[in-house]
Amino acid sequence: MHPLDPVEEERLRNRCWLEAAGGSQQVPLEEINELRQRLATTEDRMSEQIREISTQFQNQMQTQFQTFQNLLGTLMQYLPPPVAVAAQNILQLPNTQQQQNQEQEENPQVQQDDEGQVNPPHPYTDY
Structure with a gap:
């Protein structure tokens, strides 16, 4: 028995399979x-569906x-000003002047000294 050419052997193997x-x-x-x-049409349809889903997402x-x-x-707006400022710094949310004014109107008992330090309210000063 003599060996077959590798190409012919592969062809024969494929035909047998x-x-x-x-x-x-x-x-x-x-x-x-x-x-x-059909493959091209399906591919186009799938690409369009992917774009639509991506846009929806x-x-x-x-x-x-x-x-x-x-x-x-x-x-x-419901947080005490020092906590709100800290939270804004953490979340990097812009603190607008309108928000600052609104916070001061809602929490007038909290005062700041000349250096910008927040002075906590004194609960017993009115008693």
Whole structure:
């Protein structure tokens, strides 16, 4: 028995596997083109779906982020000024002049000295 050419051996092996699997070696060209077209159409459809889902996700995340920022803004006005300032520094939220004025109106008992230090209220001064 003499060895086969490696290319011929591979071709023979593939043919045997195809026959064992019940397939045929030749597929009509029309069938290949049809499969190629269906694949391209499916690929385009999937790409469009991915873009749509990505856009929806980005919109949802933006909405949730804005809702979270609004919630934080609402909660900040109820915090004592030193805590609100610390929280704003941590969260890096802008502290507008309007928020500062509103905080001072809502918490007039908290005062600052000349150096900007917050003086806590004295609960027994009115008694």
